Amino acid sequence: SNNSRNGPTKPSAVAASAIWNDSHRRFTIDDRRVYFAGFSGGARVATSWALACGDCAAGVISSGAGFPVGQSPSAQTHFSYFAAIGLSDFNYPEAVELAQELDQLGLPHRLRRFNGSHQWAPPEVWSEALAWMDLLAMKQDRLARDPEFISQQFESETQRAEEFEKSGDIYAAWQEYRALAADFEGLRDVASIMKHVEELNTSPALHSAEKQEKKDFEEQRRLAEPISSGVTALADGGGDQAEIRHLLLEQITALQDAEQGEQNEHRRRVLERALGQVVVGADESAEDRMRAGDALRASICFEIISEAFPKEPWPLIGVARADAQMGQKKDALDALRRARGNGLDVETLRGILRDNAEFARYRDDPDFLKLLEDSTAKH
Incomplete structure (x- = not known):
């Protein structure tokens, strides 16, 4: 769909149902060979749908994430599972551990690693995934x-x-x-x-690599979890907020510096995973606050990310959304101007203003419309 996103499951379920109904109405489909796919939160939705709909899915192609939170594979899991994961993706440990679970259960699965972070798998990996599903369909007599x-x-x-x-x-x-x-x-x-x-x-090399991988996963958790706990405290409004904010920025900056300065590729991947885990966790905390109607605390989380990544436009979009939800027009405009200065293009901004309910009151506002006309807007 064009409007599903991370967050409450109901909109995603509605989107999935709409896709199912529309595709079956418009196309002739072999229901023995229906496959669900998605990236990150969309991958979890695809898997959740396959788990919930009986035998409607022959397989799931998951990129960048595993099973839905709180759900695990079992001997009753009835679909094949192809997982694609970047070596620097913060969800990499989850993907590896899930593959081990599927292996122990004897379920058909494939874990395909690629060079990359938390991103859609490259086209060639998707081609491999589709070919793998065809191979299993032949093996399972679903395809000649x-x-x-x-x-x-x-x-x-x-x-x-x-x-x-x-x-x-x-x-x-x-x-x-x-x-x-x-x-x-x-x-x-x-x-x-x-x-x-x-x-x-x-092989001693095999056993050594397995041990190192486990150490890497523990190291990622050791680096990320204290920062994530600080973000949670900030979002909850507990403790000395100024001190927590100062400490968080120090910790995130130190992790950034370590990742950028690391010469060893293997070690750098661990640092990149930890940093990604922290950033995505902070963004999810902010989005949780937005959905709860607490735009002030959401804004604080978005601002932390923005301060840690001052040249990126996307954290500023979150700041602007929170400001708009609070009715702070001037601050929302300022954040969007800064995002434009950081490279946010006009068409993307147009979609942001159209698709996010926080901006509903400002869509026809001359000051916001001017942002869409001024291709050189800077902070």
Whole structure:
């Protein structure tokens, strides 16, 4: 849909229902091969819909997030699950741990890592996801088997595993070989692949990488959780607010400096994940306050993000929304002008004013309309 967003589940459920009804009305669809997909909060909605609708979904393609909060896979989970996650995504630990759960349950799944942060997976990864779903559809007799397609997929996945192994990344190679054996069991002879997996199981490099990954996840939590707790305290209005705000800015700035100055790529990813976790957590706290009608506390959270990222336009949009909700026209205009100065383009601003209810009273206001006319607006 064009209007669903993170937050209350009802609007997203309405959007999902509308898409389902519209697509089934307009197209001829094989209901044995219906797939849901989404990014971040949208991925959780896609998974939630698949969990709730019985056997309506053959699979879910999830980018940047896992199962809905408070829900976990079980032996009764009836759909295939393809997860794509950036190596620097703050949700990376969740994706890895979810893959381990699915593996223990024996459910068809694939975890596809890519170089990136919290973002939509690249086009080639989506192509892989769709091909993987077709492969499983053939395996599950939902789609006629195509020997040429099966061979191409087998060769492609084998090549990726071999490339990881040649590069010395035994952990990634082991993961790919295991997935390869699971995917093609019943479609191809995978005895040699399974034997190689058993050989890699004894590799010291594999065990070392697994231990390091667990340490990385703990380090991310250690770095992010104290800051996230401070954001919660700020949003709740408890304690010495000025002191909490000062400490938060110090902590976020220190984390930023550490991430920007880190030369080791592996360590930098951990720092980037922690920073992303903090920023998204602060943004979610602000949005929670907006929905609760507490624009003042929301504004404080948005301002913290804006001060930590002074060259970014998006935190200022949050500040402007909070100011508009409080009826503070001058402050809302100032925040939007600063966002324009930070690179917010006119068409994006037009959509923001149109789609956010906080700006309803100002949509025809000459001062706000001027922002849409002035392509050189600066702070």
